Every structure is written in C-alpha cells, then in structure tokens.
Amino acid sequence: MNVPILGATRMRDAMAASRRADPGFAQVSGYVAKEIALQFKAQCTMLETSQSEALEEALKLWLEKNKGK
Numbered sequence: 001m002n003v004p005i006l007g008a009t010r011m012r013d014a015m016a017a018s019r020r021a022d023p024g025f026a027q028v029s030g031y032v033a034k035e036i037a038l039q040f041k042a043q044c045t046m047l048e049t050s051q052s053e054a055l056e057e058a059l060k061l062w063l064e065k066n067k068g069k
Helices: 003-021 034-047 051-065
Strands: none
Touching: 003 051, 034 051
C-alpha cells in the first residue's frame, strides 16, 4: 500500500481547488505532442509534484530565457 502518494494526491487536489478559486491564478493551456504529455504526467507523478507546479516552473524558466527578445 502506497499511502504517501495517496496523501500527496489529496494535497495536490486541494491545492488545485484552492488555486482555481484564487483570483491571483489563471489557467494556461495548449497542445503538445502526446509523448511529451505522457512523459510530463509520469514525471510529475514520480516526483510527487503537481502539474501546475511543474508548468509554473517551466514557464518561469522560459520567460527568463526569452526576456528582452
């Protein structure tokens, strides 16, 4: 039985719900290759991090890389 993941899942669900209700957050979406999406979801699960957290980190890195262009 893998209880820590279940606990982490519940915590991520609660965080997602609170972000949805928070006017300081906005939803961002797009289409990527299916293989990238599958790898992303699997890696988020392995790292026990939310997809929102991972996307926010990736967006910050992308913005910093492209600053001033």
